[in-house]
Each structure stands twice: as structure tokens, then as C-alpha cells.
Amino acid sequence: MELGLVGLGKMGGNMRERIRRAGHTVLGYDRNPDLADVHSLQELVGKLSGPRVIWVMVPAGGPTQSTIDELAELLEPGDVVVDGGNSRWTDDEKHAEELAAKGIGFVDCGVSGGVWGLENGYALMYGGDKENVAKVQPVFDALKPEGDFGSVHAGKVGAGHFAKMVHNGIEYAMMQAYAEGWELLEKVDSVTDVREVFRSWQEGTVIRSWLLDLAVNALDEDEHLDELRGYAQDSGEGRWTVEAAIDNAVPLPAITASLFARFASRQEDSPQMKMIAALRNQFGGHAVEKK
Numbered sequence: 001m002e003l004g005l006v007g008l009g010k011m012g013g014n015m016r017e018r019i020r021r022a023g024h025t026v027l028g029y030d031r032n033p034d035l036a037d038v039h040s041l042q043e044l045v046g047k048l049s050g051p052r053v054i055w056v057m058v059p060a061g062g063p064t065q066s067t068i069d070e071l072a073e074l075l076e077p078g079d080v081v082v083d084g085g086n087s088r089w090t091d092d093e094k095h096a097e098e099l100a101a102k103g104i105g106f107v108d109c110g111v112s113g114g115v116w117g118l119e120n121g122y123a124l125m126y127g128g129d130k131e132n133v134a135k136v137q138p139v140f141d142a143l144k145p146e147g148d149f150g151s152v153h154a155g156k157v158g159a160g161h162f163a164k165m166v167h168n169g170i171e172y173a174m175m176q177a178y179a180e181g182w183e184l185l186e187k188v189d190s191v192t193d194v195r196e197v198f199r200s201w202q203e204g205t206v207i208r209s210w211l212l213d214l215a216v217n218a219l220d221e222d223e224h225l226d227e228l229r230g231y232a233q234d235s236g237e238g239r240w241t242v243e244a245a246i247d248n249a250v251p252l253p254a255i256t257a258s259l260f261a262r263f264a265s266r267q268e269d270s271p272q273m274k275m276i277a278a279l280r281n282q283f284g285g286h287a288v289e290k291k
């Protein structure tokens with residue numbers, strides 16, 4: 001089939017390649033003309049025959065919104081837009097309504113797999129009406145990993161991004177657990193080769209996983225991670241997971257703590273620990289460290 005793909009960055013560029021390898025025709029548009037097959041969204045839409053499927057793979061928020069706004073003006077009834085970026089799931093209903101007003105379908109799709117997806121396939125979680133999903137199915141089949149699993153029609157519009165958001169919340173907590181275990185192992189003198197402990201865990205253990213394999217890769221590149229600063233950004237998915245948990249009164253202690261650990265990583269000197277130190281000093285005369 002033919003697909004229009006908007007956004008040819010780290011993810012979109014590799015996805016174009018994987019879909020082409022499966023024998024489909026992909027026309028890609030990106031603001032960077034060096035990456036693009038066509039030079040405008042108008043040209044992209046003009047070159048595809050209907051019903052068109054356009055996969056949007058641009059950053060969540062403003063860039064996704066403006067792409068959908070533009071596509072709403074260019075596409076025709078029966079066409080379908082897929083948002084494959086990391087959009088907040090609450091945006092999906094809005095986008096679906098905006099497009100439905102013009103008879104255009106909408107499917108939201110959470111995509112996991114990062115830079116490894118080209119070779120390993122991308123795990124896909126999508127939401128939307130069956131009729132719209134069916135139009136995109138050949139592309140889902142091309143992108144998903146080989147084997148029985150790795151893709152799911154999770155439910156209604158929004159369900160794909162909601163499932164991906166929860167996946168990312170789990171990702172935060174798993175990474176945090178490996179990181180904490182690693183720090184503790186590095187701290188004690190009795191364990192002399194932490195990297196080999198991690199490597200040994202890759203087989204036979206309860207905690208073997210792809211993230212553990214990636215941790216071993218990282219330790220092979222830099223055994224004690226000396227080259228890195230202990231600073232971790234977040235793209236918003238962890239925050240949205242915690243917000244959804246609050247809205248639904250679902251306790252998420254591990255995921256919430258892993259999000260807050262990232263916030264703490266960005267502080268040179270913890271303001272709240274200054275207050276703790278000050279209070280201990282006030283009530284107990286405990287020593288404080290001064291700058």
C-alpha cells in the first residue's frame with residue numbers, strides 16, 4: 001500500500017525504511033529537505049491516491065497539533081491520520097473530533113522500540129474505530145516485531161497512547177530499580193565486579209530483561225559510568241502516568257518515586273534537604289554543613 005509519513009527524525013526515518021522493506025510505498029515529508037521525499041504536506045497529499053493514510057511522527061504538543069490542523073485542511077473524507085508520536089492520550093479525542101468534522105478518520109498509536117526498531121520491529125499499541133484501524137493494518141504489520149505479539153488494538157481513540165504512557169511509567173520504574181541496585185552494588189567493597197554481576201543476571205534470573213541487556217551494554221562502554229553526569233530528563237509520559245493515577249485514585253508508589261528521582265537528579269543542591277538540615281539543627285542542635 002501507499003503511506004504518507006510526516007516526520008523523518010530518529011524514529012520516523014527508520015520506520016520509513018522498515019515499511020519500505022516490507023514492500024510498501026512510503027512518501028516521507030520532513031521540514032529538513034535533506035531527509036524528505038516531498039517538499040510540503042500539500043505535495044505529500046497530492047501525490048497519494050485515496051483513501052490516504054498519513055502517519056504523523058513528530059514531537060507531541062505544538063508540532064503534532066499544527067500538522068493535524070494542516071492535514072485537516074488538505075485531506076478528503078475517508079482518509080485516515082495516524083498519530084504515532086508520544087502525544088498525551090487526552091489530546092487524541094480532540095484530534096479525532098477535529099478530523100471527524102471533515103470525514104477524516106483518526107488512529108492513535110504508541111510506538112516503542114527506539115533506535116532498535118528498524119531491525120527488531122516496533123511494538124505498537126493503537127486506538128480507534130475498527131474501520132480506520134483496518135486501513136492502517138498493512139503498515140502495523142510491517143512495523144511490528146516478527147512473532148505473535150508486539151502489537152495490539154488496545155481500544156477506542158486514546159487507548160493506544162494511554163497504553164504507551166503506562167508502558168513508559170513501567171519503563172521509568174524498571175530503570176530506577178536497576179539503577180538503585182547498581183549503585184548499591186558499586187558502593188560495597190565486597191562486590192569486586194559489578195558489571196559481571198549485571199551480565200550474569202542476563203540469563204536464568206527473575207529480573208532478566210531487555211533493559212538489563214541495555215544496562216550491560218552501557219557498562220561495557222563505560223564500566224563505572226564515569227563519563228556521565230547523574231542527570232535525567234523526562235519527556236512528560238511519566239508525569240502523565242502519575243496524573244492519570246491521581247485522577248483514578250490508583251496508587252503508583254514505584255512509578256511516582258522513579259519520576260521524582262529524575263527531578264532530584266537535576267538539582268545541584270537540594271533546597272528541601274537544606275530545610276531538613278535546618279530543622280534538625282533547630283530542634284536537636286544537630287550539626288549542619290555550611291557552604
Ligand SMILES: O=C(O)[C@H](O)[C@@H](O)[C@H](O)[C@H](O)COP(=O)(O)O
Pocket residue numbers: 086111112113114168171233234235236237238
Ligand atoms: O518505548 C520506547 O521506545 C521509549 O519509551 C520511547 O518512547 C522513549 O525513549 C521514551 O519516551 C523516553 O521517555 P522519557 O524521555 O520520558 O524518559
